[in-house]
Amino acid sequence: MSLEGKTALITGGSKGIGLGVAEAMLAEGMSVLITGRSEETLNNVKARLEKIYPGNIAVSAGDVRNMSDMKTAVDTALNNWGQLDAIIANAGIGHFASIQDMTEKQWNDVIDINLTGVFNTIKASVDALIKSKGYFISIASLAGTNFFARGAAYNASKFGLVGFTQAVMLDLRQHGVKCSTIMPGSVATYFNDNVPDASDDWKIQPEDIGQMVVDLMKIPPRTLPSKVEVRPSMPPSKS
Secondary structure: OOOOEEEEEEEEOOOHHHHHHHHHHHHHHOOOEEEEEEEEEEEEEEHHHHOOOOOOOOEEEEEOOOOOHHHHHHHHHHHHHHOOOOOEEEOOOOOOOOOOOOOHHHHEEEEHHHHHHHHHHHHHHHHHHHHHOEEEEEEHHHHOOOOOOOOOHHHHHHHHHHHHHHHHHHHHHHHOOEEEEEEEEOOOOHHHHHHOOOOOOOOOOOOHHHHHHHHHHHOOOOOOEEEEOOOOOOOOOOO
């Protein structure tokens, strides 16, 4: 199934998993709009990708916590290309602390970005997805099924995101819209202030998630992997 000429919107697309997905989609001949909170970073990424995929990359600065920003991003994509075939809800953050130490702001930031931000993303784009019979993919985490100490906010957001996406899948499949959630383990990204280097080579790479997304989109329409868990194949031994 060719993805040539299809379009996508990716939240948090200026680095990490989001950028890996964007590059994989562009390589398939898709047009992609990426969002992020830093206009400067977005413009730098656009300038680099525009040289390789002229006319196929657009950006929209905004915060997934704001419905108006997500509506603007959707409108920008539609104005550029006339349709939206895929939404990748990738934007996310993590604050990790015991319940004694976690602040109200940390809790609200994680829930608002990781969970409410995904609601805003699909809510702003659902009409366009129904029209195109498109694909909605959320990037969750193995933390959406495996709880751990100091992870109360992050676990709550990712457990919620897995359940949210599965419920949306049931809402939208009658309209011909596919919904999947990808639940990665350790990925070599800038998440939680990590700076990827050679010590991260054992981890899943952003381009691996990008390949997974385009592979999902190529599966025949009659078949839906609604939840995908993915792990590093050979993590370091803990012994």
